[in-house]
Amino acid sequence: MNENPLVALFIYFATLSLFAVGGANAAIPEMHRIAVEMMHWMNDRQFVDSFAIAQLSPGPNVIIVTLIGYHVAGIAGASVATVAMCGPTCLVAYFVTRIWDRFKDAPWRIAIQAGLVPVSLGLIAASAFVLARAADKNIYAAIVTALTVIVATFTRLNPLWLFIAGGLLGLTGWL
Amino acid sequence: MSEPAASPPAAANPTLSELFRAFMIVSVSGFGGALPWARRMIVEQKRWMTTEEFNEVFALSQFLPGPNLVNFSVAFGSRFCGPLGALVALIGLLGPPLVIVVILGMLYARFGELEVLGRILSGITAAAAGLLIAVVGKMAMPLFTGRWTWATGIAVLAFVGVALLRWPLPYVFLVLAPIAVALAWFMPVKTGKAAKP
Numbered sequence: 372m373n374e375n376p377l378v379a380l381f382i383y384f385a386t387l388s389l390f391a392v393g394g395a396n397a398a399i400p401e402m403h404r405i406a407v408e409m410m411h412w413m414n415d416r417q418f419v420d421s422f423a424i425a426q427l428s429p430g431p432n433v434i435i436v437t438l439i440g441y442h443v444a445g446i447a448g449a450s451v452a453t454v455a456m457c458g459p460t461c462l463v464a465y466f467v468t469r470i471w472d473r474f475k476d477a478p479w480r481i482a483i484q485a486g487l488v489p490v491s492l493g494l495i496a497a498s499a500f501v502l503a504r505a506a507d508k509n510i511y512a513a514i515v516t517a518l519t520v521i522v523a524t525f526t527r528l529n530p531l532w533l534f535i536a537g538g539l540l541g542l543t544g545w546l
Numbered sequence: 547m548s549e550p551a552a553s554p555p556a557a558a559n560p561t562l563s564e565l566f567r568a569f570m571i572v573s574v575s576g577f578g579g580a581l582p583w584a585r586r587m588i589v590e591q592k593r594w595m596t597t598e599e600f601n602e603v604f605a606l607s608q609f610l611p612g613p614n615l616v617n618f619s620v621a622f623g624s625r626f627c628g629p630l631g632a633l634v635a636l637i638g639l640l641g642p643p644l645v646i647v648v649i650l651g652m653l654y655a656r657f658g659e660l661e662v663l664g665r666i667l668s669g670i671t672a673a674a675a676g677l678l679i680a681v682v683g684k685m686a687m688p689l690f691t692g693r694w695t696w697a698t699g700i701a702v703l704a705f706v707g708v709a710l711l712r713w714p715l716p717y718v719f720l721v722l723a724p725i726a727v728a729l730a731w732f733m734p735v736k737t738g739k740a741a742k743p
Contacts, residue, residue: 430643460612493704519676541669
C-alpha cells in the first residue's frame with residue numbers, strides 16, 4: 372500500500388473504529404490480522420505482549436492501538452493510531468448526542484441496537500478465542516485461563532489481582 | 547447536605563476543569579472497565595446527573611461504534627459544555643492512560659527481548675483471555691435464556707467468520723449487521739435485560 376506507515380496506521384484504524392461494535396475488545400482479531408498477518412508490523416508474540424501491556428495499564432482498553440502505533444512509528448505512530456481509532460467515533464458521538472432525543476425511542480433505533488448486541492457478542496467471543504489460542508501454548512497456561520474464567524464469573528475481584536497472579540505464575544516458567 | 551430521596555441532582559453543572567479532573571480520575575481508577583467508576587463519580591459523588599440521565603447517555607454511547615467510555619466522555623462533555631467540553635472530557639479520559647502506556651511501550655521496546663518479561667506477559671495474557679471469556683459469558687446470559695433464537699445464530703456466525711475463517715471484520719459486519727437488525731425488527735427477542743439500576 373502506501374509507503375508511509377503513518378498513513379497506513381491512520382487508514383486502517385479509522386476504518387476499524389467504525390466497525391468495532393463492542394469496543395476495542397471486539398476488534399482484537401482484526402487488529403491482529405492487520406498488524407501481524409497483513410502489514411507485518413509486529414510478530415505474534417509482540418502483538419500478544421502489547422495486549423497484555425494494554426490490559427495492565429489503567430483506562431479504556433482501546434489504548435492497545437496506541438501501543439501498536441508506538442511499535443510501528445514511535446510517538447508519532449502512537450498519536451496517529453490513537454486519533455484514528457477515537458476520532459471518527461468521537462465525531463459521530465458528538466453529532467448523535469445533539470439529535471439523540473429525537474430518535475431515542477424510535478423503533479428502528481431499538482431494532483438496530485438489539486440487532487447489534489449478538490454481533491458484538493460474537494466478535495468479543497472471537498477476540499477471546501484468538502487470545503486464548505495465542506496465550507495457552509501448554510496445559511498450565513490453559514489452566515490459568517480456565518481458573519480466571521471461574522474467578523471472574525463468580526467473584527467481583529479486581530481484575531488487576533488476576534493479572535498479577537497470572538504474571539507471577541508466568542514468572543515461574545511453567546506457562 | 548441532607549439526603550435527597552429521588553430528587554434531581556442538586557449540583558451545579560460542571561466547569562471545564564471539573565470535567566477534566568473527573569474523567570482523569572475515572573480513567574486511572576478503572577482496570578478492566580471504568581464504567582462503575584464513571585457512574586459513582588457522576589451520579590453519586592458530583593451529582594451532575596440522575597441515574598436515569600446517566601443510563602440514557604450511556605445507552606447512547608453503547609449504540610454507537612467504538613469504545614463505549616470514549617463515546618460516553620464525548621456525549622457527557624458536550625451536553626454540559628459544548629464542543630470544548632467534549633474535547634476536555636476526552637483528553638481527561640485518554641491523557642493519563644496514553645502517557646502511561648507510551649512509557650510502558652518504551653520499556654518494552656528496550657527490554658521486550660528479555661525472556662523473563664516474556665514469561666510474565668504470557669501469564670498475564672492467559673489471565674486476560676480468561677477475563678474476556680468471562681465477559682462473553684456474562685453478556686450471553688441475558689441474551690440466551692435457555693432458548694435458541696436468531697440472536698444465537700448471529701453471534702455464532704460472527705464468531706465463526708472472524709475467529710475460525712479469519713475474514714476481515716468489515717466484511718463480516720457488513721453482511722451480518724443488516725440481517726441482524728432486520729431480524730430484530732421483525733422478530734424482537736425478549737432479552738430480559740432490564741435497564742441498569
